Amino acid sequence: SNDYTIYYEAVPRNALEKILWMESDRMGFFINTVTQPGLEREIDVICNEKRQTEINNAYGQVDGIMSKAFFPKGHPYSWTVIGEMDDIKSATMEDVKEFYSNYYVPSNATLCIAGDFDPAETKAMIEKYFGEIPGHPVEKPKQWDVTLDSTKVLYYEDQFAQMPAIEMAIPSVSSGHEDEAALDVLASLFAGSKNTPLYKTIVEANLAPEASFYDYCRESAGTLEMRTVAYPGIDLDQLVMAYDKAKLMFEQDGVDPDMLETVKAEYEVSTYNQLSSILNKAMLLARNKEFYGKADYVIDEIEAIKNVTAEDVMRVYEKYVKNANYVAVCAVPEGQAELAVEGCALAETFVEDINDQTNKSEVGALADDNDYEHTPSKIDRTITPAYMPNTPQTTLPNIWEGKLANGIGVMGITNSEIPMANINITIKGGMLLEPADKIGLASVNAYMMNEGTALRTASEIEQAISKLGASVNVSANSRFTTISIRSLVKNLDQVMTIVYEMISQPRFDQSAFDRAIMTQNASIDQTFSSTSGLAFTALNDLYTYQTVYTKRATKTTLANITLDDVKNYFTNLTAGNAYITVAGDVDKDNFIKVCEALNAWGGDAVAIPEVTLGENAAPGKYFIDFPGAMQSYIIVASGGMKANDPMKVKQNVLNEKLGAGSNGMLFNVLRLQRGYTYGAYSSFGSTNEFGYFQAQSSVQGSVTKESVDLFTEILGGYGESFTPEMLQETKDALLRANAFAFETNSSLLNMLNTIYRYNMPKDYVIQDEQTINATTIEDIKALAAQELNPDKFVYIVVGDAASQFKNVSGAQMYQLQP
Template sequence: MKFIQSIFLLLFLCGFNSAFAQEKSENFSVDFETFNLENGLKVILHQDKSDPVVAVALTAHVGSAREKEGRTGFAHLFEHLLFLESENLGKGGLDKLSARIGGSGANGSTSRDRTNYFQTVPNDALEKMIWAEADKLGFFINTVTEPVLAKEKQVVKNEKRQGVDNRPYGHTFYVVDKNLYPEDHPYNWQVIGSLEDLQNATLQDVKDFYNRWYVPNNVILTISGDFDKDQAKEWVHKYFDEIERGPEVEELKKQLVTLSESKRLYHEDNFAKLPELTLTWPSVYSYHEDSFALEILSNYLSEGKNAPLYKKLVEEKKLTGSVNMFNYTSELAGQLMLQVRAYDGKDLDSVKMAIEESFQDFEKNGIPEKDLKRIKAGLETDFYNSISSVLGKGFQLAQYEIFAKDPNFINKEIDKLLAVSKEDVLRVFNKYIKDKNFIATSFVPKAQIELALENSEKAEVVEEKIVEGAEEDFDVSTEVSYEQTPSSFDRSMEPPYQGKPELIIPEIWDSRMPSGMQIIGITNTEVPVVQFSLEMKGGQLLESPAKAGVSNMLANMMTKGTAKKTPAELEEAIELLGASIYVNSSEEKITISGNTLAKNFKETIDLVQEILLEPRWDEKEFELIKQQTLSRLQEEKGDPNAIAQNEFKKLIYGEKSILSFNELGTPETVENLSIGDLKNYYEENLSPLAATFMAVGAVSKDEAVNSIKAISANWAPKNVSFPEVPEFQLPEKSGVYFYDVPGAKQSVLAFGAPALSAKNEEFYPAEVMNYRLGGGGFASRLTQELREGKGYTYGIRSRFADQSYVGPFMISSGVRSNITYEAAELVRDILMEYPQTFNQEDLDVTKSYMIKSNARRFETLGAKLNMLREISDFGYDYDYIKQRESLVENMSVLDVQDLAKKYIDPEKMFYLIVGDAETQMGKLEDLGFGTPVLLNEQSEN
């Protein structure tokens, strides 16, 4: 995957308005059109005129299932290669194009069965995207050279270290799949492959893979958004017609698996601080008739207060804070998985026994009709929530074409889920779980093997050793000549823009309630859904160091029942509405947010009123939340990324500031908190005078105001005293700080210093300045030099934290351990040179991106809600987006250089590294910032 991300089930419905919100799903249908080129390319078109954007996705029916043992990871490696260059786009390929045209960033993902490439762009750039996608499919492979392949191997290996080798429980799926699937089954190996196989890949291997699978008759092109169909078809024919059809692709047969016996395996995890049990049963392939009932079964057994597993393991036995169960399906087979991360020191045999007791209870009682109804209501809301992105609409159509052999399945899946009966749920339990063999994996902390299941065998896990100078050298700057693939026209000429997208800022309405609470919103009837957020200033800022973590605990408590409803009753009331309500605490606020069907908005807000004004203060739930919080704190001790985040805050804010504390608190403060502390915080700090209610979606101003009246009338206003946050100062000189995680496969870098507040008039100009440094993804120098030039990292970024007080400028990355010094040195040098070397070309690309990308800014309800949030938090004008366009237009090279000198000084910065001190810390003295300071002792780990 180019960048790690998850894509949910995304469906499209057309013709929504408020009246439709009261109808059942069968009244909705998808509007799409398909056609095939003579070379076999399938094209799916879907029009959505709601925003001036269009998404283009190329989906190849090839994933790791098409690989062979010893040559694993090819499909994923190839996904990376396809972005780098093509004959007519040149070096940088889609990434450079994306920056110029204001795209969302060219991205892709690889699964067991398919690889896709996708991007959303302003609709004036559609022809450019069709031209670029055709260039990847037909005019690419000649540009892959030995240095290019060598570099990208390092990038992918860094991705594996980051996502698997250097994080707690990262090897779980490797162990499960190796033992669930036979050696000759294409799901026996991981999508990302092994480090050894990646290193052994040859240039000829890569070319053979491309020529076999990246052919028009194995690819689907989807175009979704605001475009002219006839014009799009003309461009598709122009750019794709002459790409030759490839060899016929034989469809793989379904390969469901069975287990002749159960297997129990254990692994001592270098990073895990808590024991975790994973149970896996063979399941079914995607869209199998039983898959829908299995999804509901997984949901019922594990999610929420009414779930049998939650009741038994969390509430009764107090073995864990949560249970996770899901049905992981793919094209050929599937696996039903149950994961429990137990509390510190808990024996996993007791977890397994509690699971068996839960299953026995379920077998006796089945699923109550009321629970089936609430789960279906949630699935229906998920259906509506999933359709606000044109990218998702097109992407999902391709998924259905490949895996269901019918893109029109988009009109059928939700009905399949809603048709599941309680008899179906019990039937699939008996068929796939009861008395069936399974794979059990026990991942336990180092030296705690006694916590693993009895009679478990040691799992085979390949651990990489840190070896200095182990990676091969390469030079990707070397010019290589190659023979151009012939074409009937000059493809080197980039197509022009077609028209100009008009930036239309959504109309914002607002009101002020008698209590002092502000209401602000945007009405949008594209889908019958409302997203809302009630945001109350305070959060961590109103804590004292002795009570650190109290606002987080309070936020967790607020959804655990009301004066009128038990925790289970409240959860059920929310879910029966097909709604979600969350309460979260952050540095500056406590937020009650959620989403609901428009028809249930008033009833949902009535529940928000109960949650806010009638807390239950349930002692049992308080003790449970305390244990869950302590467990999370213990878990973070083994996560290098969490360690980096927590240690960086201490350096930026200083130990006297409450902001330097983990938002969860510390083990000592959490242990000492009482329910009285939560009540005191609640009574003293939550006030409508410091609250804003925001709503976007299918709701009018009057409906929103009327729904909030009862909250306003019953919430007594009181003045809240907010502490003055000091102007955090830059360090007098740079220093290097090291946190030791013995055996770490990567070093996590967190470099930065205090910078400025989001309320500062220079905040947005500073963000503009940072685009070419590290904020612009593949358009940034940090990415181009550390990832694309050296292969040191999978990803690196820099950003300014948007807070109402002075927040930090921060550079973050994970780099392979054996080049920690070299990576830090390169970052330092880039920072030193940036003010002097930023030029007119950099400014032109920055301006083009910053202005053109605004066409995508308001596409989803979440994006609209975030705009309202920035207006509320920082006092921006309602038309601040247009104001920023003018600001960007008028910025000069000198302006950017001055901002870089002012806010990015590598000589006054904290350089924090979390990694293996024994092999990496000593060399960092050569950075020139003094002897590195060790922040912890090895005995702590």
């Protein structure tokens, strides 16, 4: 970030010494291993990261423009974290070593360990590995608040954007300031829910699908920012007027006491969720100790929020927002400059010609001959510590089952780590119940179920839920409509009463329906504004066997849907098709009791159509034109096993060293050896009816052909390159990871959903471990020959056809319909 670099790992307890050895090496002993070829390779990688995250993305240059315009020259926030392309390319060994020497020292860092460990033993290991690292005083960044003498508005034409967008920023306070808590509350009251002024003036006015306003406090300065992507064709002057109108509403209405209490409850729940995993605990404790001098500063933050009064909120509004000058950046689709705010100035943007793209480094693996001067150490740091003897074992939590009085089945896990519960009410049907000419109906229905009931408006329902320390959201996919609930356990009975109200008496008014259709259309526009969005849409079209998973809403099918269609679809959501999964601080008997309101939900099971498999697209290379793309997105697809195949976990064994993470062969070759991408990965996925393999990467546009060829070479030869040593390392890694894979309510709920939705045995995790242990090298080679056969691959390439299509041998053009 602007303020810190964080290195973090979540590992089994027996790997603690390895991690301490590795991180101490990174802090005090590794700099001499950095070579000129290594630096040049990393420069290529970071250039591709900048293309992927900024240059090749819709609205990707907004933050860079804002940073330069808002902060004075020389301010540490006057550039983005990744920096400018010219600066990245000109980095020298001296630059790197100077930065490392200045900042990678114990006096400028905090080490935090959270989890199951022996404190005395761990302190001794920390002293062993970190104790000899020399330190020196590091000057802390100075506070440098910003004052704007006038409002400044800039714009640029974004070749990737489908819809206009605006970001506005006004000066705020640095982190830890006495006004930070009040400003956080103000931001939530101004735009954090459906009952806030900005939501009413922008979303309910059909100017944009959503609007955000938040307090962004950093170490040296802070900003209050509004961000909105408007609907197509909306003049951004209307957004500025809507912002001004929202301020007037806020001034006139003041602070509603119930809303204030709701925001405080939401903050409490947010804090619990931050503390739900060991990794999050460690990161929060480390951040607080480094920046505030107190590892438990989160307690101070909670108290500060609790103590905010209505008068505090209005005071900071008057001081920081009411008459504040701002900087605004408008991003408008290419050729639609008239949508920018009137009188704005043209911003300077970075433009790259794909034909001028070059790599700074030479192709190939970097030599690692250990021929460098080792940083002196009291211990031999070339020896990797062994695993500690306290090897964790996978222990599955107890799964209980029950049934509501109306027959709805329930499956749960009691987890008392935090006083929260995560719940899914899964209703069979989803897109399977849509007419062929009304694809998108399930999603529109789900959207409208979030938009109030016959008894309460959308904002009233949302406020009632939030005040109870809960959130409820209805969504739909190919096979299910799902009601996702997260709540403080103490209020579960009241939350479930509201959920029943949403299920039994949806509001279904015309204005919400119109917004639902507009939002769905905007989502399609957003998907078609990125190379990755187009690539995965094409994968859906070409490689899901012409089933319900192939179906996707288009602007044509959405235009066919009426409000009566939604009301008719809703009748399919019956108790007879529902099942409940829950993980949290509640046992079976208490959960059945708090769900009493749901017993009034009725309806027999609705017949769900069977999924029949058709044909996938023929193997080959499909090229989708994305004019001007600086990067190409590549997906390689092949077959796999169904979700409930007991041998499916062998696919994970096959994939672990191929593309599961940064230690995979794809990442190693495409990023580390070639510098073509910021990352390259692969995975196996599955449904009840079929499985699939996919490998993907966003690569530098000028090496599209070379990257496609590398995918073919790596995937096609992977089985033969797989060794017994790789198999054992993979088994160890997968089995160790299982030991802490089910620590949070979310992960436990996902396990329960897997059991229910894919008809898996309750101990499938243990059975998978047994299968992993029994997997042989012959199994992996046979599986690779079956699933990683280039003759069966479907390649999807999204990029600039004018410069790249002719280079991709055998490719055919493919056209997607929005």
